[in-house]
Amino acid sequence: MFSKACEYGIKAAIFIAKNSYEGKRVNPKEISEEINSPQAFTAKILQSLVRHNVINSVKGAYGGFEIEKDSIPYIKLSQIVNAIDGDSIYKGCGLGLETCNEEHPCPVHDKFKEIRNNLRDMLETTTLEELALNLKNGNAFLKVI
């Protein structure tokens, strides 16, 4: 569904959000350990999330990654997915046609429309806040072990 980079990005953002609620900045080492991802690759993805204004970075000693507490409820899953994978997953054609619409649909257009809209709605209404809360409450996990 999503690229590996996007999976790591989502998990990282959730972990950062959880820590930001506790007033704690985190670094790529902690993050990659907590989400079970390759550290350097994860650091690249974090850079990208910073450039897309999903998370903040603070350079230098005592720095790290964080998200402003107040903005966490307003950050949507769609923003993270968009920052890393773009919007083709919930906007593009299921069969990869460059133009696929009501006037010129691919054979699965109608079938996919519903799925794609559901996915888009879900991504656009799911906030980082609820995901971080799932984690904090111990109702969800970012890795298997």
Place this chain on the structure above:
Amino acid sequence: MFSKACEYGIKAAIFIAKNSYEGKRVNPKEISEEINSPQAFTAKILQSLVRHNVINSVKGAYGGFEIEKDSIPYIKLSQIVNAIDGDSIYKGCGLGLETCNEEHPCPVHDKFKEIRNNLRDMLETTTLEELALNLKNGNAFLKVI
């Protein structure tokens, strides 16, 4: 959503089905022209669909690819996707956790469950017959130009 290979495979299967209804076998050249895909790569994907019993191949002169007319209504989109991409798209975890279930869910587990189930239902109930019909009726297209 799907790999390129899977997109090509679905389109190829639809085109083959349409032609099989007309009693016509088709070869990779025609197919790749009709679905706008690289020919040799498409041929590989066709081989895979043959091995997975989604389509039939007839070797030698006057051969080509076909699908038994009577079986077209019973071939599900899920079989094609499964043959090429496997089932992870509608069975795997949205964040890539190896084990993700009610007891040990990822933070987006519940959100994804619905999407995934919708997708699975759609793939398992959509038949090659209806897709080929969309094409035959001129209500859908396999390429842009």
Place this chain on the structure above:
DNA sequence: TATAAATAGGACAATTTTATCTTAATTAAA
């Protein structure tokens, strides 16, 4: 101001996916 602790960024490597090319095997028909 020097130092240590961070992120940023560029170059590179490995792996996977996508794509191509060539040859072998098969088969209908002349």
Place this chain on the structure above:
DNA sequence: TTTAATTAAGATAAAATTGTCCTATTTATA
């Protein structure tokens, strides 16, 4: 039985994604 048309299959190449490493830059604090 030979030939031409066709799929099968293996080797290879190109491109994209995933992953690593090294150095530069930034910054709080001693």
